[in-house]
Amino acid sequence: MLSNASTADRLDPDHPLIDSDPNCPADPLRTDLRTILCCPRCHGAVEPASARWVCREVTCLYATVGFPVTQGQPVLVDFETSIFDRASYEAGRGSVLPRDDSGRGLRTMLRRAVLGHNTEAARMCGTLLHHLRRQASRPRVLVLGGGAIGSGITALYEDPSIEVVGTDVYASVNTQLVADGHALPFQDGVFDAVIVQAVLEHVLEPQAVVNEIHRVLHPEGLVYADTPFMQQVHEAAFDFTRFTRSGHRWLFRRFDEIESGTVGGAGTALLWSMRYYLRAFGVRNPVATICVAPFFGLRWLERFARAAPNADAASGHYFLGRRSDRQSVQPKDMVTYYDRQTQARA
Known part of the structure; x- marks a missing residue:
C-alpha cells in the first residue's frame, strides 16, 4: 500500500487501538450497500442475524459459523483461506498494529x-x-x-x-x-x-x-x-x-x-x-x-x-x-x- x-x-x-463495542448493532449498513454484498466464499447472499452476519446459502460454511461484527461493521472475510484470524476481530477491531x-x-x-x-x-x-x-x-x-x-x-x-x-x-x-x-x-x-x-x-x-x-x-x-x-x-x-x-x-x-x-x-x-x-x-x-x-x-x-x-x-x-x-x-x-x-x- x-x-x-x-x-x-x-x-x-502511540495511537490506541479501538476496542469493539458489543452493543453495536449488527446491521449499520445503508440498504443500498447491503444489496451489493455477497459471501466472499460462495458469492451467495448475506444478511445480518443477531450479533453476526450469515450466508443464506445453506451449504456454505458461513451459513453455520457466520461472520463476526466489530465496531458495528460486518467482517466479511473467508477465514478458511485468509491470513487473518477470526479471533482478532472478536477481541477488537481486527488491527494487529496500532494505527x-x-x-x-x-x-x-x-x-x-x-x-x-x-x-x-x-x-x-x-x-x-x-x-x-x-x-x-x-x-x-x-x-x-x-x-x-x-x-x-x-x-x-x-x-x-x-x-x-x-x-x-x-x-x-x-x-x-x-x-x-x-x-x-x-x-x-x-x-x-x-x-x-x-x-x-x-x-x-x-x-x-x-x-x-x-x-x-x-x-x-x-x-x-x-x-x-x-x-x-x-x-x-x-x-x-x-x-x-x-x-x-x-x-x-x-x-x-x-x-x-x-x-x-x-x-x-x-x-x-x-x-x-x-x-x-x-x-x-x-x-x-x-x-x-x-x-x-x-x-x-x-x-x-x-x-x-x-x-x-x-x-x-x-x-x-x-x-x-x-x-x-x-x-x-x-x-x-x-x-x-x-x-x-x-
Missing part, C-alpha cells in the same frame, strides 16, 4: 513533511473524478485499504456526488465493512471505480486481488493504484511484494492504460533508505525520521533528474486504467513497453 502516503503513514505506536486513522498524528505529519505528499495521487484523483462524472450521475467507488484516507485522494471524499465504500482489513471510522481483497464480498460489476493505494505490497497474491478488482468493476470501470518499488519493509509481517513500473503494468494487463508514472523518484527512495539505515542500528523510527529531516531537499532535486533513470530508482509507481474484457498487453509487449516508457522519459 505504499507511496509517499504509505501504510507506514497510517501507523502510530493513526486520522492522518493527523504527530508522527504521521512528521513523516509526510520529510517524505512528501503524494502529489501524483492528488492529480490522478482529479482525473478519476473527471472520468467518473462523465459516465455516471452518482458513481460508486470502492476504496481498498481505506482505513485511513490516503494522501492525495481527499477530494474523493469531499464530493457529495460520489458514493465512497471504504473497506480495509480492520474496522475504522473511514470504512463501512471489513474485507480481504483476495475474496471481495461484493457482487460482480457493481462499482464504477476502485482505488487501491499502497495496498498491493501487503497482500499475499497481488494478481488475485487485481482479478477481484476486475470482477467487481462494471465493464467501463476505472482503477487507480499506486504501489511501492524502492521502499523498505513496513507493516512488519504484512509486507510481501514490490513492483517495477513494467511489473505494475503487467499486473493490470486486463486494463487499458490511461496513464502511469512514478510516485516519488530517486530522492524519495534515498530518504527511505537513510531512515532504515539508522533503524538498522537500533535508532527508533521517529528519531530516524528527525535525523533525516535536514535532507528533505533530496526529493525536491528529483525535478532536475533525468526522467528514465529517476523512474528506474523510483519510490513507487502509479497506474490509472479502464477495465477491459481482453488482455491489453501480451508477454512480448513488455520489452517494448519499457523501451517506449524510457524513450518518453528521456
Whole structure:
C-alpha cells in the first residue's frame, strides 16, 4: 500500500487501538450497500442475524459459523483461506498494529513533511473524478485499504456526488465493512471505480486481488493504484511484494492504460533508505525520521533528474486504467513497453 502516503503513514505506536463495542448493532449498513454484498466464499447472499452476519446459502460454511461484527461493521472475510484470524476481530477491531486513522498524528505529519505528499495521487484523483462524472450521475467507488484516507485522494471524499465504500482489513471510522481483497464480498460489476493505494505490497497474491478488482468493476470501470518499488519493509509481517513500473503494468494487463508514472523518484527512495539505515542500528523510527529531516531537499532535486533513470530508482509507481474484457498487453509487449516508457522519459 505504499507511496509517499504509505501504510507506514497510517501507523502510530502511540495511537490506541479501538476496542469493539458489543452493543453495536449488527446491521449499520445503508440498504443500498447491503444489496451489493455477497459471501466472499460462495458469492451467495448475506444478511445480518443477531450479533453476526450469515450466508443464506445453506451449504456454505458461513451459513453455520457466520461472520463476526466489530465496531458495528460486518467482517466479511473467508477465514478458511485468509491470513487473518477470526479471533482478532472478536477481541477488537481486527488491527494487529496500532494505527493513526486520522492522518493527523504527530508522527504521521512528521513523516509526510520529510517524505512528501503524494502529489501524483492528488492529480490522478482529479482525473478519476473527471472520468467518473462523465459516465455516471452518482458513481460508486470502492476504496481498498481505506482505513485511513490516503494522501492525495481527499477530494474523493469531499464530493457529495460520489458514493465512497471504504473497506480495509480492520474496522475504522473511514470504512463501512471489513474485507480481504483476495475474496471481495461484493457482487460482480457493481462499482464504477476502485482505488487501491499502497495496498498491493501487503497482500499475499497481488494478481488475485487485481482479478477481484476486475470482477467487481462494471465493464467501463476505472482503477487507480499506486504501489511501492524502492521502499523498505513496513507493516512488519504484512509486507510481501514490490513492483517495477513494467511489473505494475503487467499486473493490470486486463486494463487499458490511461496513464502511469512514478510516485516519488530517486530522492524519495534515498530518504527511505537513510531512515532504515539508522533503524538498522537500533535508532527508533521517529528519531530516524528527525535525523533525516535536514535532507528533505533530496526529493525536491528529483525535478532536475533525468526522467528514465529517476523512474528506474523510483519510490513507487502509479497506474490509472479502464477495465477491459481482453488482455491489453501480451508477454512480448513488455520489452517494448519499457523501451517506449524510457524513450518518453528521456
